[in-house]
Amino acid sequence: MNLEHLAWPFFESRHAALARALQDWAQAHLGDHAAQDVDDHCRTLVRQLGAAGWLAHAVAGQAYGGAADTIDTRSICLLRETLAHHDALADFAFAMQGLGSGAISLGGTPEQKAAYLPRVAAGQAIAAFALSEPDSGSDVASMACEALRDGDDYLLQGQKTWISNGGIADFYVVFARTGEAPGARGISAFIVDADTPGLQIAERIALIAPHPLARLRFDRCRVKASQRIGPAGEGFKLAMRTLDVFRTSVAAAALGFARRALAEGLQRATTRQMFGSTLADFQITQAKLAQMATTIDSAALLTYRAAWQRDRGHGVTREAAMAKMAATEGAQQVIDAALQMWGGLGVVSGVPVEQLYRDIRALRIYEGATEVQQLIIARELLREQQARPPR
């Protein structure tokens, strides 16, 4: 992968060293697409990523196996960009360890952190983040899954769906209604071990780009109050803070896919002979290549601006939304253009551009669909406008 953007002022020398080391590791260890069960493949990748030390960047707290005391957004973005370029499932495995344990990193007690984070960082425990429900996806504050207090415990009742790592996770961070107040202010977060009685994998869901995914059912699932993360009623804020850390990294993953697609497009365009020249000799192709490269650089600038700004302690609500929207929508266009350059070969099952075409699609939907990002950006703009003195 071309790493020339590491010279941008957003990065420190440690970032460049990290990205280069991962690039070497990924070339040596990833991309073996021999037919393998997706669950087993994912478990293997988590173990490999942990053993090599990459997962340490996905958790916070050096005392708990983390690379630093806070999650460095530029590091996780560079890691996801590089992993996505080489292997979408490796990127998924990395991202879910971070997202699935993020609420513990941000709001867990020392005991909760000690019990879960070192195993997540070592790749010995698989994490999952259970927020969405069949009737509450984009409108997540309308969730119905309940956690009713019962002495020192809570009883979880309800469903969660689209849960990545569902079926292979060792624990789930589950968001459920505890009723302190209506809507978003009456939700709490819980760590639920996968073998807790009353937690069932109700359905495994097959995807166009396979990764482990399930619908979960909770039927009087008893969880100790000590497994609640943070104060009762504060779970929605914790979910949003977790997503806030990882949203920019979704943009970075899209960027990795897009860079891979451009490389594939360039390779085909410069070697495919037609009409007495190569595909790349035609100006229509050159215009497409120019557009692809510009889309990628725009997305990269937005992504690393958001990551850099977040690492400096600034709010990035608008910047992260812009990065996610531009990078995921842009990557879809870049991948489509690359596939077109491959002609019939581009739609053959398993070739890289066909794989990328399926890999990118879900990124425009999860962790806030593009339309939700548009609303966030517009809301921020309108708020600023209203705060300005009248002219």
Ligand SMILES: Cc1cc2nc3c(=O)[nH]c(=O)nc-3n(C[C@H](O)[C@H](O)[C@H](O)COP(=O)(O)OP(=O)(O)OC[C@H]3O[C@@H](n4cnc5c(N)ncnc54)[C@H](O)[C@@H]3O)c2cc1C
């Ligand atoms: C592959 C994959 C993995 C996932 N992993 C997880 C996970 O690990 N944990 C988890 O909790 N969830 C996960 N999700 C769920 C994901 O976050 C939701 O799918 C997403 O929030 C959208 O919710 P929904 O599917 O219910 O779509 P809906 O909320 O029904 O939205 C449908 C569409 O409506 C549009 N839309 C939404 N809001 C607006 C609006 N205000 N105005 C106009 N249009 C709008 C968007 O185009 C959206 O795609 C995953 C989803 C996928 C596809």
